[in-house]
Structures are given as C-alpha cells and as structure tokens.
Amino acid sequence: MATFDGGDADGAEPMHAEMMRYVRFAEDDAEALALLHRYGQDRFDRIATVFYERTREHEGAHAVLRDEAQVERLHRSLVRWLHRFCTGARDEAYFAETAKVGRVHVQVGLPQRYVFTAMAVLRGELDLIIDEKVPDKKRAAVRRALAKALHVEIGVMLQTYHDDVIDRIRRFDRMEADMRGRALASSERRYVHAVDLASFMLVGLDASGSVRLFNREAERVTGFARDEALGRSFVDLLLAETARQTAEAIDRELGGRGRGHDTLRADLLTRAGKIRKVSLQLVRVDDLDPGDVALFVYAYDITDEIAMGERVRQSEKLAAVGTLAAGLAHEIRNPLNGAQLHVTFLERSLKKAGIHQEDVLEAVRVVDDEIKRLSQLVNEFLDFARPRPLDLRAHSLRALCERTVQLVGPQATATHTSLTLQLPVTDLTLEIDGAKIEQVLLNLLQNAIEAVGPIGGGHVVLRARRKPHELVLEVEDDGPGLADATAPIFDAFFSTKPQGTGLGLAIVHRIVTDHGGSISVESRQPPTVFRITLPLTHLS
Secondary structure, three states: OOOOOOOOOOOOOOOOHHHHEEEEEEEEEEHHHHHHHHHHHHHHHHHHHHHHHHHHOOOOHHOOOOOOHHHHHHHHHHHHHHHHHHOOOOOOOHHHHHHHHHHHHHHHOOOHHHHHHHHHHHHHHHHHHHHHOHHHHHHHHHHHHHHHHHHHHHHHHHHHHHHHHHHHHHHHHHHHHHHHOHHHHHHHHHHHHHHHOOOOEEEHHHHOOOEEEOHHHHHHOOOHHHHOOOOOOOHHHHHHHHHHHHHHHHHHHHHOOOEEEEEEEEEEEOOOEEEEEEEEEEEEEEOOOOOOOEEEEEEEEOOHHHHHHHHHHHHHHHHHHHHHHHHHHHHHHHHHHHHHHHHHHHHHHHOOOOOOOHHHHHHHHHHHHHHHHHOOOOOHHHHHHHHOOOEEEEEEEEHHHHHHHHHHHHHHHHHHOEEEEOOOOOOOEEEEEEEEHHHHHHHHHHHHHHHHHOOOOOEEEEEEEOOOEEEEEEEEEEEOOOOOOOOOEEEEOOOOOOOOOHHHHEEEEEEHHHHOEEEEEEEEEOOOEEEEEEEEEEEE
C-alpha cells in the first residue's frame, strides 16, 4: 500500500513524490502558487462560503454534514487548506495532511465523485482570481501550477478511497471465512431476498451484541453500508446517548433476562451524526449455535411520521381556536365600534361644556385606549381565524430580508441592539406570499429585539441558507431565552409578555404551514433560535 512517509516497504519512491515528478511540479510552480496566494488570500473566506453553499444544493454531498457547527468548522478548515495549498512545502508532512483530509471524507461517507466536483468548484473560484488579479505575464504560469497541484491533491485523496475499499474487502473476506460453514451463512443465503426487500430495518445481533445481519433498509436509514456495520457493536455504532433504555433492553435480551418481545422507541444515530426516531422490537432467538444470530432487531423509521403528527395536531388546535375566535370577534366588533364612537362623543361634549377636570378627562382617555386595544385584539382574531389565500409570486430572498431588517432597524437602534443579516452569496428567487413571509420575519425580529433589549448591547441575527430540498430562515438572539423550553409558544393565546395577546406566534405558525413549511425553536440560554423551513418547491 502506498505511504506518505518514505515509500513502500521495498524502498520504492513515495507515492506523492512520484506524482509530483509525473506532473513535473518544480520550484517555479511553487513560486507561481505563492503569487496566487499573494493576490487571492483576501478572497479565501468567500471561496469557502461559495463552496459550502454549493454543497447545500446537492443531497449526496449535504447528507454527510451533521449540523451548522460542523459546517463552520469545515469552513475554517477549508480556508486553512487554501493557505497551505498555495504556500506549503510539498514534503512528506504536507501530503500526510492531504491524506488525512481524504480519510476524513471516507469516514463521513462522502461519495468519491464529489472529490472531483469539489476540486472543480475550487479551481473555478481560483481561476477567477487569476483572471482578475494576477498580472497578464504571470497568468499562464500560475494557471499551469494550479492545475498540476490540484491534480496531485486529487490523486492523494483518491488513494485514501482506494485504501478504504481494500481494507473493507479484506475485512469482509475475513468475516466471510469465519462464517463459512455455519448455519447463519446458509440461512442468510436462503432468505437474503426476503430480508433485503423488507420495508423495515432488520438487524441480527450475535450473543456479544455485534451485527451479523443488516438489510437494505437498515443501510438506507443509517447511511452505513452492510460491510461497514457487520461485526461492530450495534449499541456503539447506532444508538444515540439518549437511547440508554434501548441499550439496557438489548443487554437484558442477550443475557436471557428480557421478556422476549420488547417494543421500544429509540434515537438512532446515522453515519452523518443525525438522529432518526425509530420504533423497534427485540425478538430473542433461544436455540442457536455459537456465532449465530441471538437477537433480531426489527425497526421502523418514524421520524417523518412524528414530525407530521406534531404539525397536524398543531394545525388542528389552531383551526379549532380560529373558529372560536371568528365567532367571538364577530359578536364583539360591532359593540366595540359603538362604544368607541360614544367615548369620542363624550370627550368632545365634556370639553365643549367647559369641564376640564384632569381626572375626568384621564378616565375618558383610559376607556378610549382600552377600547382601541380590544379592537386591535379583535382584528388579530380575524387575521388568525380567517387567513386570506396565499398570493404566490416571485420574490428575491435578498430584497425581502434586507427590507425586513430595514423596517426593524429603528427599533434595534433605540435599544442598542446589534442587528446582523447573513445571506447566501448567490441570491434566490422564491415563489411565496411576500407580504406574509415579511410579516413572519418582522414578528420574529421584533420579538428577538424585545428579548435582548432589557439587557442592553444584545445581538440579533437574521440568517438564510439553502439545503438540497429546502430553504432555512433563522432568527437568533442572545437574550435570556425561554423560561420553559417546552412551553407551547405557538398555541393561540399563549404569551410570555404581560400585555401580549398570544396570537403573534400562532399567526406566524399558520403562515409558515400554509406555505408547506415548518417552524421550531431552540432555546439554550443563549442563544434562542427560531428556525423556519420552507420546501424547495417554493424556490425557482
């Protein structure tokens, strides 16, 4: 196997040295890359931003990303790699780091094809720097050096995929040899099609808890290939830390202390580090040979089912309250209008009669203010209870967000709140009801500014980013957060504000769900993040 620390065991030339010699990478090429660094280093951060925005557009590449914290770490790593790529001494230590990058790609399950396409994206951005900033007489030399260096990087990274495949084949061969002649091998061959075509996960564990059977649905849900899962501990590989109860149940079953048919809900950890909710049943096999399957795990992925159920329940609650609100608003509105007119008439009559007692006039003004507040509440009732059909039109994401931030700017300035807008480099055109989505963002931003206002010097961020099949909008603040993270804040009439009506977030929820999206909140004191997800069908 090729190495990066002195060559093969027979004294052959190290692979990276042979590749450098093959493309004839020389000192003048290193100088050309240093020139590229000189003119382009101020653009490296933007290149990383463009790179990961492109990653978000493609399911196969985006699927290996765990969360936004990981994306930020990878963003910083890519910037460091660009500096190293342009200025690093291409010695054994340098290419050991390149191989390490390749092995990380293998570990997270990045398909090999994206190594080529990722380099193409980087080359395209670096070519722009060459075209725009490198002097004419140096461009050709810099472009040749860039091509040589990138091809060597690709070669080193692809070698790690080759090494991984060889390791997996050898490991699988060893396991096959170990299982050959046993009843499990014969049984698996007999029922392989039935097992693989099942619409549920089927995982077989031996007496030690190691995976011996892993069907296609298990591969799809977890992201692990069969040969990667076989022989590894089911608990260590797939169960999240929150699934302690499931781990204990498996231990009881394997120890013969269980009930034989436990049915549980558990958090399953995928290869990309994401959590999937599953309903699983444990079925113990009592009559077995050594090394045979001792426990079958039947599991159904219910993540989407749970999310859909929560959305349906929330919508049903909002619909029921909306019906009540509509009837109530209709009955109250006319009397309120009449009361408003009579209070106005009373105030004018008192002044015309020469009655200027401040306490009397103040009492009239208080009644007038309270009637106006009730009228506003009634109007909110009607907005909530009788939402208008969506007016779907093409809107620029950038223009929509910039206009919303401009509208809440004075409120932020008055409370000494820092307001930041983070948008994709490439603008998106959305088919949405622009006025309603603007109403959603205004409500969330105003709430965030109010949350950080009392502490002074707070920070609020409006952030937008694209995923392969959806758009995500986030409003984040570093205020004190929610007193109860499980509070039903999207329910009608629930409010954490002393003077709140409890309809603002309920209306926000309805608008988002009318667009086919979802909204959620995370509050870790701080930050608090309201996250809106809109399906890609509303993008063009």
